[in-house]
Amino acid sequence: MASDRAITLRVNGRSITTAVPAHRTLLEALRDAGFVDVKRGCEKGDCGACAVLIDGVAIDACLTLAWTAEGRTIVTAAGLGKDELHPLQTSFIEKGAIQCGYCTPGLLIAAHSLLAMSPDPSEDEMRFELSGNLCRCTGYSKVFEAVKDAATKMAAREAHHD
């Protein structure tokens, strides 16, 4: 029981091979592999600090066993932008949506998932999709401003590409 197994995880476009036991969570495996932008928070699914995208779906990495993520595409907050910051990241900086920064990676992931579904989200949609991310600094107003701002930037970029 609980013997290690070598698994290969695709994270932010890289392939990571790591030997982990069945009980290792994806959160632990990612942090051990150096992806420390994935934060350890409540470890109960309440705070959203450990959110990552698995095949495009936002999931709490603390509730996911590493073995089950093999063969999936994992994106952490640091992997959202390619060569430059993602519009969500620049908007979070410009709008002051970051204070201590601990909840920020999870919020970026949840917000990314929201915008993928709904490129111009209403206030209600933002509150609904971001309610699983706790932030004790910002009071959320600046987070919503940043998400709105990023949505506008992304729409403009989209129009430019057309």
Add this chain to the structure above:
Amino acid sequence: MDARFDLEMPESCEEALTLLAQDGAVPLAGGTDLIVDLRARRREPRLLVSLDRVAELRGIAAKNGRIEIGGRTTVTDLVRSPAIATAAPSLVQAGMAFAGQMVRNAATVAGNIASGSPAADLVPPLLSLDADVTLISTRGERTMPLAAFFIDYRKNAGQSDELIRTISWQRPPERAVNAFYKLARRKGDAITVTGVAVTVAIEGGRCTRARIALGAVAPTILRAQQAEAMLEGKALTPALIEAAAHEAAGQSRPIDDIRASAEYRRHMVKVLTRRLVSQAAERLG
């Protein structure tokens, strides 16, 4: 995590059932309850059988007026399904008030039912829809009313080798209202204080079906059957609705806890039952 266990990831339901027939094996679906319990050492299974790769357990189908959802269907699947939006509005309302995005993306219908929590938000809507649950194991398959599945606090009729394969129900009649209200301390990411789901159908000025399901006010989620019986066959006058709501409150057996007092919960059963049945009566004219 400190807990120790083995993990298997079968690709078919058949393979999963063979694994679950072993001693100390438990199914792992979304993990939003089970992983938390493992970490806290509330449960110590020997083997987890992940259902992640068992695609046949996930999905929503509508045929011949019957809705059937696979046990592995997530809360997000429910909230985004046009079929559920028309056939079970209460289930969408419960999904919209369910935890946060990441949990909704992982948590499953079967997991919410099997958790046995009195505050499991998908259960009052399913009880208000007269849902059946189909259990499957290597020994075969059996279907029972969901109401019969719940035995006591966190105790259900499922055996350790059984999986919840599907949950199904007959679509409510055309002139029916199906609704759920979750009372909690916040709108998002909160545990239910009192949850009430109703289905009300009216034909020719009389109530032809009344279902009232109560969450978080007893050791199990329950139907207020005496209150339902008071409404069926009658015209839904304000006085009758008031009396039935009072009866529903009387059938609840709430406790005091950190979220609310028993007295407040009982009072809110009455308020929410009255509100939901009145709104239904008004809409159906």
